[in-house]
Amino acid sequence: MRTFCFSSIFQKVSTWIMIQELSHRIGQILARGIQEKKLYGACAAVFRKQELCYMTTAGFADQEKQLPMQPDTLFRMFSMTKPITAAATMMLWEQGKLELTDPVSWYIPTFRNQLVDAAGKLVPAERELILQDLLNMTSGIPYPDCHTLSQKKMGAFYDEINTRLSTDHPVDTQEFAMRVGKDVPLLFQPGTRWSYGASADILGAVLERVSDLPLDELFRKLIFTPLGMKDTDFYVPEEKRPRLAQLYAWGKNGLQIEPDPHLGMTDYRKRPAFFSGGAGLISTLSDYAQFANALAGKGLHKASGTRLFGKGTWRYLTTPQLSPRQKTGIDWPQLKGYTYGNLLRVLENPAACCTCVPAGEFGWDGWTGPYFCVSPEDQTVLLYLVQVCGGSTSDIVTRLRNTTFGMLG
Incomplete structure (x- = not known):
């Protein structure tokens, strides 16, 4: 002792x-x-x-x-x-409210029939984005930059967001996701590469849809x-x-x-x-x-x-x-x-x-x-x-x- x-x-x-x-x-x-x-x-x-x-x-x-x-x-x-x-996302997944293999378009319809920026030429996506693509940064959704058509399109959208910040109609989470799906082509075919971008912002909009709550x-x-x-x-x-x-x-x-x-x-x-x-x-x-x-x-x-x-x-x-x-x-x-x-x-x-x-x-x-x-x-x-x-x-x-x-x- x-x-x-x-x-x-x-x-x-x-x-x-x-x-x-x-x-x-x-x-x-x-x-x-x-x-x-x-x-x-x-x-x-x-x-x-x-x-x-x-x-x-x-x-x-x-x-x-x-x-x-x-x-x-x-x-x-x-x-x-x-x-x-x-x-x-893991918590809602464990609760059975979403699957990581769910297409993003189930929650954000404009992500259906995505286009891909292939060296400045737009081609159809070979498959739909899924939620796991957003979690892994393998979606091809960019942050704004000046190197590719996709990044320039995202940059133009962010410029619009900034001009609307102090107005009575700012861009909200859902409009952000809908517009990215509609207006911004992917950097590459879904799941083929890793590239850091706005995937988590789209995922935030998905979580709002799943939970029926603001993020x-x-x-x-x-x-x-x-x-x-x-x-x-x-x-x-x-x-x-x-x-x-x-x-x-x-x-x-x-x-x-x-x-x-x-x-x-x-x-x-x-x-x-x-x-x-x-x-x-x-x-x-x-x-x-x-x-x-x-x-x-x-x-x-x-x-x-x-x-x-x-x-x-x-x-x-x-x-x-x-x-x-x-x-x-x-x-x-x-x-x-x-x-x-x-x-x-x-x-x-x-x-x-x-x-x-x-x-x-x-x-x-x-x-x-x-x-x-x-x-x-x-x-x-x-x-x-x-x-x-x-x-x-x-x-x-x-x-x-x-x-x-x-x-x-």
């Missing part, structure tokens, strides 16, 4: 020392990033088995106003909205309220507006203010008409940690006792989906060693990206800087939130990952 007691005390002391060293290293990494002017401020947290190991804030949420970063600072999550859209209400019902995510939404009410971090981007003279809006969204001052399932959410470190920890718990959120979905559904959500041919489209440097599926990156080959994070790690990040990853092997969660465009691909992220998983792994 005495031996067990001493062993237990020794283990607790060792864990405490390790956490203190981890906190020191993370603090140094963030301080160095601020000193090198790669960011003005950040939040970071590490959880193990849904228990907080370490949480910190550094620098300013608004450099010009000298507002310090806080645990309840609000961040534009951008593409970290996508995993929440994927989780909601914000659906997310609140399925995920936000059960997990206690009280600050997560598609807009920022007036009383919370001072907590919204300033967004920055790199310019000629370093970091400069990057104004809203982007990708057809508003400046977050009012409830939007278009609920972007791919980029629209605002959240906090504490809120998003609840969602990430539920994923680490294979669908079970320990603090609230809420189960989002069963272990079988969780297993499917986190299973890579791409064929070898489809994976050739993943040419982003930060995704070296990764595959993709269900709006999540999944680590296949740690050695390929020189990381000590174990295979099976999954997560995503956003253009405005937020980043999260989950290691199911040891239920470790790393969250790093900034508001610097492209900040999620900086060396700060890789340093945080290797410090965290190197020590705790």
Whole structure:
């Protein structure tokens, strides 16, 4: 009995020392990033088995106003909205309300008889898009750009969305999906390649049709309220507006203010008409940690006792989906060693990206800087939130990952 007691005390002391060293290293990494002017401020947290190991804030949420970063600072999550859209899809799938092999046209009729952009020539799609194509980014639905006819068509539509934002008839979620199906040809034949685009926004419109609820209400019902995510939404009410971090981007003279809006969204001052399932959410470190920890718990959120979905559904959500041919489209440097599926990156080959994070790690990040990853092997969660465009691909992220998983792994 005495031996067990001493062993237990020794283990607790060792864990405490390790956490203190981890906190020191993370603090140094963030301080160095601020000193090198790669960011003005950040939040970071590490959880193990849904228990907080370490949480910190550094620098300013608004450099010009000298507002310090806080645990309840609000961040534009951008593409970290996508995993929440994927989780909601899994929940409705598990409830028998949709099938992942359902044609998109069953819910958004304009996706019937799609055309494909074949080097500027429009040809018929060889098959219909299905919901799994949207989840895997193998749909061929683009984001706006200037390289192909398809991307240019999407860009023209986003221009229209932006001009209508302040009018009495803004584009809403359903019109967005209907117009993309009608006016924007696919980049390639369905299912033949991987290419990052607006698939999750179309999926959001599908979820509205399936549930007969606006996407914000659906997310609140399925995920936000059960997990206690009280600050997560598609807009920022007036009383919370001072907590919204300033967004920055790199310019000629370093970091400069990057104004809203982007990708057809508003400046977050009012409830939007278009609920972007791919980029629209605002959240906090504490809120998003609840969602990430539920994923680490294979669908079970320990603090609230809420189960989002069963272990079988969780297993499917986190299973890579791409064929070898489809994976050739993943040419982003930060995704070296990764595959993709269900709006999540999944680590296949740690050695390929020189990381000590174990295979099976999954997560995503956003253009405005937020980043999260989950290691199911040891239920470790790393969250790093900034508001610097492209900040999620900086060396700060890789340093945080290797410090965290190197020590705790």
